[in-house]
Amino acid sequence: MTAQRRVVAEVLDGDHVHLTADEVHMRAVAKLPEISRATVYNTLGELVSLGEVMEVATDKRAKRYDPNAHRPHHHLVCAQCGAIRDVHPSGNPLADLPDSxxxxxxxxxxxxxxxGVCPNCAAA
Amino acid sequence: MTAQRRVVAEVLDGDHVHLTADEVHMRAVAKLPEISRATVYNTLGELVSLGEVMEVATDKRAKRYDPNAHRPHHHLVCAQCGAIRDVHPSGNPLADLPDSxxxxxxxxxxxxxxxGVCPNCAAA
DNA sequence: ACTCGACTTGGACATTATCCAGAGTGGCGG
DNA sequence: CCGCCACTCTGGATAATGTCCAAGTCGAGT
Structure with a gap:
């Protein structure tokens, strides 16, 4: 556990939003200016391997990292502004996929x- | 409907697989050598706007284009080899999301x- | 203090996607 | 038939994102 990894973990833990790798890097730089992109990518990759964070591919531009990896949940994305909310549907979609x-x-x-479209964008 | 757009449409229609933009471009070049990447991207973008094809973001490396846009379906992806199959689950996940x-x-x-893991990769 | 290994760094590189200015093309009015 | 106009296509530059590598740095153990 080095200073760099601690900073990356703090960034993810501080705000329970869905950050891109680049946003994680920018916030990490704010706390530890000499941290490099490679280290952020390395650390994010390790956290994903450990199951501490999840990769989310809601758009194709950039991966996002979800620190809420321990509770299963899904995502609700605004088609206009890109906002992401965690949601917890009632059913279990795995059960909807028959063996056939x-x-x-x-x-x-x-x-x-x-x-869908979030209330803000719907109003605008 | 220009020659270039016809070629792109033919590529998508010829094989009902899930091609990346780059694969579409390569196959289009095989039919019409002077077609440019920009035109392929433009045409794919138009087809998406028209609802003729769907973008699929199963991995973050590249968008894939699914010509089977008219029948709702979902995707089953092999975590190892990246193979993609269309599937048709029984339930309606939209109904699983309560208003709250x-x-x-x-x-x-x-x-x-x-x-998951496809039979080929599971055997290997 | 020395050595070894792991980690980090900075930059080069790769991939994917988009943008832009100019050339090409076809239709249409004259 | 000619020239004009709108539209499209081209090729290359550029942006955005992610990965790789050689060398430097740091700390633990001896």
Whole structure:
């Protein structure tokens, strides 16, 4: 546990939002100016391997990192401003996939992304 | 409808797989050598706007384009080799999102990505 | 204090996507 | 048939994101 990794962990823990790798880097630089992008990417990759954070691919421009990896949840994305909210649907989508639709895959996870327009953008 | 756009449409229609923009470009070049990347991107963007093809963000490396945009379906992705299959689950995930979890959004679409390991990779 | 290994750094590089200025093309009125 | 206009395409530059590598740095153990 080095100073650099602690800073990355603090950035993710401080705000429970969904940051891009670049945003994590910028915030890390604010706390530790000499930290490099490579270290941020390395550390994020390790945190993902450890299961401490999740990668989220809601848009294709950049990965986002979700520090709320321990409680299963899905995401609600505004199509206009890109805002992301965590949501907790009632059903279990894994159960909705019958064996006949699994093609022999061993299915281990499911990601659900709801898309819509947030109240702010709807008002504008 | 120019020659270039016809070629892009043919590429997408010829194989019902999930091509990246770059794969579309390579296949388009095979049919029409002087087509440029910009034109492929433009045309793909127009097709998406028209609702003829869907963008799929199963990994973060590159967008993929799904020509099967007219029948709602979801995707089953192999975590190892990246193979993508279309699947048709039984339930309707939109119904699983109660109003209390919508935060005022007008939710219009849902994407579901199942992740697992395909039979080929499981055998290897 | 020395050595070794792990970590970090900074920059180069790769990939994917977008932008832009200029050239090309086709239709249409004259 | 000619020239004009709107639109499209091209090729290259550029941006955004992510990865890799060689060398430097730091700390633990001896």
């Amino acid at each position: 639709e699994r093609f022999g895959f061993s299915v281990s996870a499911v990601e659900v992304t709801y898309r | 979890e919508r935060f005022g959004f007008s939710v219009s679409a849902v994407e579901v990505t199942y992740r």
